[in-house]
Amino acid sequence: MRNMIETEDLCKAYGGKLRVKDLRLAVPEGAIYGFLGPNGAGKSTTLKMVLGLARPTKGTVTVFGKRMEPKNRLAILQSVGSLIESPSYYGHLTGEENLHILQTLRRLPKQAVDEALQIVRLTGQKDKKVSQYSLGMKQRLGLAAALLSRPRLLVLDEPTNGLDPAGIQEMRELISDLPRRFGMTVVVSSHLLSEIDQMATHVGVIADGALVYQDRIERLHERSEHRLALRTLQNTQAQSVLSGHGVPCETLDDYLLLPPFADEKTAWCMRLLLENHIGIVRLEDRQKNLEDLFLELTEGAASL
Structure with missing residues (x-):
């Protein structure tokens, strides 16, 4: 599977400080890549450097196998749709009229709208009129503008920012369906x-400008630890x-943490404790959720 986006040692400095540091992104074709x-x-x-909206301090950006440069930027972007920060629109015009302006400027067929x-x-x-649209409708209009040319690559920067739960779910459903329906990479x-x-x-x-993890989402799930948490009346014993x-175990607060044994091995451990007259208070499954793992990555407590 080829990559639609690749960056090599990508850096960006503002005010003498590196904001992006030696980034090496690899976005496979047909993926929904969560950044x-x-x-x-x-x-x-x-994302601005990927789209040629900001010039890298160092490093390269490759899109569709072509290095992004000023001379070929527009040719590459003809097959790219994007929504960076808040969508722009004319509030006194309707949603359809706003899209027709873009359709005319980009010389697209009217049916694209x-x-x-x-x-x-x-x-x-x-x-x-767009001035009467809700925030969710404005975000969807921005997404429609990005989809006008049926791009091969769609880049969306925080598309659910500020939306209510219903708006977030609707935007998520729209995005999830694009690779299947149109073969887009998102x-x-x-x-x-x-x-x-x-x-x-x-x-x-990404944390503090550096890439700390990159892989399939399933691999991130595999990193969430599954343990058995045991509390007894005599933990030391x-x-x-x-x-x-x-049986390997370690202490955490008032619990002993054991590996995720099969039921038979777990029952054997409990019987062993009872035979040694140790009172069992509680036994529970514990799994580090993805949010905890994300916090560890972005706070620098772990590196995958």
Whole structure:
């Protein structure tokens, strides 16, 4: 599978300080690539460099196998749709009129407007002035503008920012359907892992301008630790008994943490403790959720 976007040692400095540091992105064709990081981590700056809106201090950007340069930028961007920060529009015009302006400027067929409105489910509000649109409708209009040319690559910067839960779900459903329906590759940035987890196939995590993780989303799930948490009336004695029988365990607060044994092995451990007159108070499954893992990555406590 080839990559639609590749960056090599990509850096960007502002005011003498590096905001993006030696970034090596690899976005596979047909993927929904979730670009994750806290606010101020360098996501928007990176996407602007990918689109040729900001010039790298160092490094290269390759899109569709072609190095992004001033001389070929416009040719490359003909097959790219983007929504960076807030969508721009004329509030006194209708949604359809706003799209017709872009359609004319880009010399696209008129039917492209109707198709884009249908994709983002704005056909029923196309004759309404944009100044009267809700925030969610404005975001969908921005997405329609990005989809006018049916791009091979779609780049979306925080498309759910400021939306209510219903708007977030609707935007997520729209984005998730694009690769299947139109064969698009989608890059979507967010500071919320829970959003990306529900639609991305691949994920890149950036913290303080540096890429700290990049792989398929399933591989990130595999990193979430599964443990058994055991609480007894005599934890010190329980740990000694279990360790003496080859059962690895460690203490955390008032609990002993054991590996995720099969039911038979777990039952054997409990029987062993009871035979040694150790009272069992509680046994529970514990799994480090993705949000905890994300916080570890972005706070520098882990490097995958």
